[in-house]
Amino acid sequence: MSRLVKKRSKKIGLAPGTLVHLGTPRPGSTAVELIEYGADHLEQRKLDSLLQCSLPKPAPSVTWINVEGVSQVEVLQHFGECFKIHPLVLEDILATDQRPKAEDYGEYLYVVLKMLRLNEASGQLQAEQMSIVLGENFLISFQEGLEGDVFEPVRLRLKNDKGRLRQTGPDYLLHALLDLIVDNYFLILEKIAERMETLEDELIANPDEGTVQAIYQMKREMLFLHKAVWPLREVVGRLQRRESPLILEENIIYLRDLYDHTVQVVDTMETLRDMLSGMLDIYLTSVSNRLNQVMKVLTIIATIFMPLSFIVGLYGMNFKHMPELEWRYGYPAVLIFMAVVVAGMLYYFRKKRWF
Amino acid sequence: MSRLVKKRSKKIGLAPGTLVHLGTPRPGSTAVELIEYGADHLEQRKLDSLLQCSLPKPAPSVTWINVEGVSQVEVLQHFGECFKIHPLVLEDILATDQRPKAEDYGEYLYVVLKMLRLNEASGQLQAEQMSIVLGENFLISFQEGLEGDVFEPVRLRLKNDKGRLRQTGPDYLLHALLDLIVDNYFLILEKIAERMETLEDELIANPDEGTVQAIYQMKREMLFLHKAVWPLREVVGRLQRRESPLILEENIIYLRDLYDHTVQVVDTMETLRDMLSGMLDIYLTSVSNRLNQVMKVLTIIATIFMPLSFIVGLYGMNFKHMPELEWRYGYPAVLIFMAVVVAGMLYYFRKKRWF
């Protein structure tokens, strides 16, 4: 997972709209992919990132341009000029710690959010910022630059099936992309829930300091998720209230469905957070309990052996005149007396339910 | 109780409206039951789940179709085509981890919520998702598929009494069904409250680690209930504000009554949660207290016997010249001295109220 706070300070004092990439540049150079489609045609090709500017085909044809990698500032500048995107938007695309938001610029809509994935090899959570510019007949998606994305199923649906996705405008494509991103949040939450359950079992069976570390680690991950997901709810909420005419009336129903999923993600996340904080309480309780256990063992041992040691010490004294020492059965008498003391102690502890 | 997070991830990348069953398929195949009634007639029969499509009789006749089990996707498809239900609704019916909500689709109203029951044999909490589609002259209820439901009293009232239920539209039937579901929430809360009181007594009489486990377990159950009940309040609130014309003016009063019950459920739930968190505090306090008790016993024992052991050790030394050892009454003198020491200690602890 990326750091919770990024180095925004290197932008101090720059004019708004100055393009500066924020965060570590992801490996690999910018790749641009273009898919142009309509009800009866589809064309997919790779673009040279700095090709001359050619406007997308008019509606009802839809052009989807997917840009992978934003660390090359000149590519962004090129897109800005070509599609008349405001420098403030370009700046936000480059600032990879953007809070999810949707902004209406009249000619186009700007949406930014986090795309989360699980690295299949290491099982680690990876976040990539996704910026989407939605125009009347085009959609441009800018990915922060982590290789690959979660959009493969949309590409397949575009190619294979000629349903709604091929027949309506780019706003439905926007829905499809957002839906995939949100679906992947469910996957992340499932994985976290699984780890949480493992942790829970560990907590009950054999908790140690590693367990606390793990709880704390998950708390941090939940904080990161919270930052990514909480504002998204508002973003999708605004889209489904159709605050921009770029969203068609007929597609609202799908955005409402998406909103429903987003709310469910937030809800699940809150439930997991509640469970986490409950787990720390349980841990603390169990530590206290074990301390009690240890102290009882110590007290039982001390309470039994201290009096015994006193007694044997007593008859280890070197006084000249100690009549008991001379008795024929002094030794066995002392042994029996000590056995009685021990029995009394054990009875007392048993009555107090100490073991 | 079912898992807090379900495997939604298997739906990743599917087009909206693609029908995929979520969760473990409940045993038994789909059963469809039809009740057609009006002020002066009532017909009840079992349907073949894939019979050809016949539209329900026109109003004022009311048709209630109750579908038990949603894991057979083709049955859902059949209903969708026959009653012109939107694929997004069908998709939600199949997704058995849906957050309670009400959606207005113009021609019909879609309501989804959780039906909770106590298994009479095991005493365990069982949740079944309930989806209801309310049309002008029909109501279809889709149950997740757990055998049986809580609707028996409504069936009886339909058969036996010719009151309001037989004389008004399907919106009143909707009220009757929701009312039963909410009534069962009260039952669940009563059972939880009873267990909580048992736990409370245990907490005071004889708390152990099992008690904490039980508190934690109840916290999880309350989280589950919270997820099910909290959004329901909003759902019923919207119904009673009559946001859809499918709800008749004259039945609003009954939905207001239902809303009142829902608020009471939420209120009771919050009270129980507050009590639960108070119980953990009490437990922690009592653990601390018992630790204190144990430590006092240890300290008393050590404080009494350590000085005594020192004294007897002293006269166990083998120095050649130790005048006390030669005294005629050295031994009894030491015994008396030690008795005095013990008495002093006991007086000190008594004064400090240690026992």
Added chain:
Amino acid sequence: MSRLVKKRSKKIGLAPGTLVHLGTPRPGSTAVELIEYGADHLEQRKLDSLLQCSLPKPAPSVTWINVEGVSQVEVLQHFGECFKIHPLVLEDILATDQRPKAEDYGEYLYVVLKMLRLNEASGQLQAEQMSIVLGENFLISFQEGLEGDVFEPVRLRLKNDKGRLRQTGPDYLLHALLDLIVDNYFLILEKIAERMETLEDELIANPDEGTVQAIYQMKREMLFLHKAVWPLREVVGRLQRRESPLILEENIIYLRDLYDHTVQVVDTMETLRDMLSGMLDIYLTSVSNRLNQVMKVLTIIATIFMPLSFIVGLYGMNFKHMPELEWRYGYPAVLIFMAVVVAGMLYYFRKKRWF
């Protein structure tokens, strides 16, 4: 105090408006008292609870019917028919765990809340549900059935003074009754505050496990009060915003005064809750402190006597060749050495401020 959760489950499946009494029936049968008054007349008599139905005199005469005990369902039915009260209202009157609310039924206003009293003998908190039906020229109050009520001062004012109470409508009578109920909340809160202060002193002087139990007990009582008072604020708030024409313009000012009192009750209650939670913190702190104290005593004793015991043990060894044992002043030398060790220890502990 009554249980926090009542057995609502026995109403499962009944049609709305079915009359079922909830809770333990209070002893004694239903008693009905009628007071009919105007600016210049007042008549007070006991009614047979099932007398034939006679409508109250027209305005400006006001009829107050006070019903004590709701466990006899037929009495309620009688009133329902006679005054045309909706079955849903009758049902709520019988359900004695109702959340405080106000509902406008056009012809009449229905208000339900909790009347709290301190039993003068046992000093215990007693709750009785109070339902009020306010019509244009009448007011009916239904008490759950605990003997007596808090309305005696209103009866006296009706009889003795011919002021506003005798000259305006039943809405002013409603105000007078609610005002008395709220005034009694202040009394309850005062008693609780007094007990809290006693507890506070105990907490500082001599806390034990009983103190925690008492704090927990008070927490539960506050939860109960919270449930009774919090929604009342909304109820009175709605009345004073005059959402029903049954409230006269000129009496609004009195309801505003009542609202002010209700807010003050809520405020005081929240303050008491804050104090309670602070008390538990103090208790935990003091337990920790005493543990520290105990452990210091133990450590001081052990640190002083363990080295001494070692030394005397050393010279208790039976080696043939131990020159010190032969010395003339070996014994006093060891005694002096041990005194030095003790002094050093004490100096160390004093420096560490352990005593």
Added chain:
Amino acid sequence: MSRLVKKRSKKIGLAPGTLVHLGTPRPGSTAVELIEYGADHLEQRKLDSLLQCSLPKPAPSVTWINVEGVSQVEVLQHFGECFKIHPLVLEDILATDQRPKAEDYGEYLYVVLKMLRLNEASGQLQAEQMSIVLGENFLISFQEGLEGDVFEPVRLRLKNDKGRLRQTGPDYLLHALLDLIVDNYFLILEKIAERMETLEDELIANPDEGTVQAIYQMKREMLFLHKAVWPLREVVGRLQRRESPLILEENIIYLRDLYDHTVQVVDTMETLRDMLSGMLDIYLTSVSNRLNQVMKVLTIIATIFMPLSFIVGLYGMNFKHMPELEWRYGYPAVLIFMAVVVAGMLYYFRKKRWF
């Protein structure tokens, strides 16, 4: 500071508007002071509290009547009749535990709040209820009856400077009085902040049980302040939104300034509360740490001397055949062996960073 809950119960059952003084009557009888002023005249005199009723001079002259002490009910009644103040207002003036509020009675505005002062001698916090009735050409301030007030600066400004205060209406005088009261809240908060810093130093240098008591005491004071200040924010907020025509348009700007101060008081108070709760956490942590320290000392001592005592005990046994006892250098060998054991222990503890 006065008690958190006052005896309101003695008002139970009285008709609204019945005048009953609440709280302990402050010493000294009622004193009435009158200041009549305009742009070019000012007259100040003491009034007999029950003088016959003479209406204030018409605007633009302003009459300020300051009443010190409200325990004499007949004085209040006199004012009520003379200035046509509603009995409900008079009742609130007498009820000295009123929650801060502003009420519009058309002809006049009623404002009630708490005036806080530090007793210069004892340094204690003193609260006095302040009720203000603002008419078109007059302002009456009723003080609960603690000797003196915080208004001296306003009296001076009235006498000495002929600025805005002398030239506009009584609403500006209201602002001046409220402003002074709020300014004194800052003084109180400063004192509390100072004490808090002292406490903080004590907490770090040398915390004991007295520190906790002090923290708890401050928590209670903050609760009292919270009750006094929090609703005031709403009161001044309403004044500056000019909900009454008695507030002149041109003076709104000053009330906005006052509102700003009130918000700052609330903010500062919340900051202090946050700091207080942080301090308790620090204290608990430090208690735990010291317990750890004590236990380490105990464990080190026990771990070193228990094995040593065992060894010397071993050679204190009286077996006939113990070859070591006969050895020439048995005693020094044992001494050396024990030194090695001690060194090993110390090395172990040092490695574990126990000291």
Added chain:
Amino acid sequence: MSRLVKKRSKKIGLAPGTLVHLGTPRPGSTAVELIEYGADHLEQRKLDSLLQCSLPKPAPSVTWINVEGVSQVEVLQHFGECFKIHPLVLEDILATDQRPKAEDYGEYLYVVLKMLRLNEASGQLQAEQMSIVLGENFLISFQEGLEGDVFEPVRLRLKNDKGRLRQTGPDYLLHALLDLIVDNYFLILEKIAERMETLEDELIANPDEGTVQAIYQMKREMLFLHKAVWPLREVVGRLQRRESPLILEENIIYLRDLYDHTVQVVDTMETLRDMLSGMLDIYLTSVSNRLNQVMKVLTIIATIFMPLSFIVGLYGMNFKHMPELEWRYGYPAVLIFMAVVVAGMLYYFRKKRWF
């Protein structure tokens, strides 16, 4: 960092608009800098602070006057008269503990907030109050008086580049200044996040009481930041909603961008606060764990050596008749027996996973 509560009390009783400097006067006298610019001209000069009043050039020329140091009351008075600034505004400029706010005075807009910087030498956080008066063709910034500011980049942009900043009105200059201040908040948060991560590592590797002190210190700093940043969000929010006509329509987009940054600052701050409170939990857990560890060592030692000491004490008794003492192999038998006891103990502890 400055104190959390400043001495506002010295203003008690002064008329509103009386100019009193609050806080310690910063070293150095007032310095006034004037920058007059338009699309094609720019003039920058230092002003004598009490020069005669000359109104700024008319629009489209923009005049920026930057005042460093507000402790000289006469300078403020001069500006007040010259630019017709309301005394209440001047008073707020002098009160250096102002809560961030924006106030519309018709002719001009008043904005006040905190400018935070890191002292490059000491690495300490420094706060300086910044007041801005925005007119139609001028902007005056009043700095509390700490040497320097964060505006250098704006001065450079004004001189070097002839873009938007030179071509639009003073509202865009306002944006540029606020943007710089907010950008510096990011810098502060980054530094705090870095220190927090260091602290986190320390917490896991080697926590001690200094760690708690550091956490507490950071909590206080976060409280200070919270006070400075939280209200700023509302301030910028109001600006971007364009509540004043002094903000041009075309510049709204930039203020929206600024608002976005402010929200991000608040968000980051809340995340850091959550992390801080998690850290204290971890610390407490780790203290408990170490106590457990220490107690286990003690218990193991005591449990092993107390029985052994008893045994050797037993055979140190001086009874005449103790047959074992005479046995040939009594001594080795006892040694072997003790070895068995030790082995048993160790096995028991190992099974209990104590080490």
